[in-house]
Amino acid sequence: MFDTLDAGVAHAHGIGFGTVLERGRRAVEGLPAGLVAVGMSLGALPAQELAQTRPGALGAVLLHGCVPPSEFGGWPPGLPLQVHVMADDELGDVDEARELVAGVDGAELHLYPGGDHLFTDASLPVHDAAATDLVVGRMLGFLARS
Template identity: 55%
Template structure:
């Protein structure tokens, strides 16, 4: 379960959500994504775990104009974790730039 997604969908005070490496169907926590709550979804295209979530991520991204889906080349799951062999410096840097831009808007 992605705690960030649950909080964004169920807490009326949520200002935005960053979903890294995972995205559940919106129906897990409600009928639709909350209006006006921006969300970014980030994952790698060949990540066996994110591949399972990709249909839900695409559906969420298509359901609201305040959603962005970023799919990075590669197959690592936790590619942003420097302590793991899966770490991808280039993808992590791009993700960080996108997250910083996102945070200036929420």
């Protein structure tokens, strides 16, 4: 845990994104197939990799960030995807989210008004309760369909 977003990003740069991804893969070792990968901000990176590469994945929900599907070899056909980001979030990879969703049949992109990055985190001053309620409702619907 880090006190600021900048401190967390600096740590990720320090250890390298390869290490972040490896830690995500290790975290699910031994878990059965049939999982939906969910990640927030930097955690969206390993969640997206797991969804795209782990056999038996049921889908992915990416909050506050994503990368183009080519980073992990392309999006698997038929794998459900939902992405949530604020429309003006400079760290939220909005352009990447649009690109990702445009290339995935049936994918959902939910853009929320504003520019705050971790707007679903109730412990932060940028928390947006109304937007978070929408995220939670949409995620629950997605999970019920996956």
